[in-house]
Amino acid sequence: MRCKVCGCPELRWLRVGTVAQQFGCTPKVLRRLIKKGEIDGVRIGGEWRIDHQSLDDYVRKDSVRFSLPEARQP
Ligand SMILES: [Zn+2]
Numbered sequence: 001m002r003c004k005v006c007g008c009p010e011l012r013w014l015r016v017g018t019v020a021q022q023f024g025c026t027p028k029v030l031r032r033l034i035k036k037g038e039i040d041g042v043r044i045g046g047e048w049r050i051d052h053q054s055l056d057d058y059v060r061k062d063s064v065r066f067s068l069p070e071a072r073q074p
Pocket residue numbers: 003004005006007008052055056
């Protein structure tokens with residue numbers, strides 16, 4: 001199952017790499033958003049995980065940078 005908002009797997013905590021791949025950006029961009037407090041994240045085992053709910057909220061707000069999955073379909 002994939003989330004209808006961000007298109008990521010429906011997990012509570014998403015790996016930065018998974019989200020980066022989904023949006024075609026770099027993990028660095030996402031880590032910067034976590035640091036700025038735009039997206040909630042936690043460090044688990046030396047790796048950042050993104051709070052799915054806060055990612056969805058961010059995608060809804062910033063659909064320019066993070067286009068919705070539907071818009072990315074060919
Ligand atoms: Zn989502």
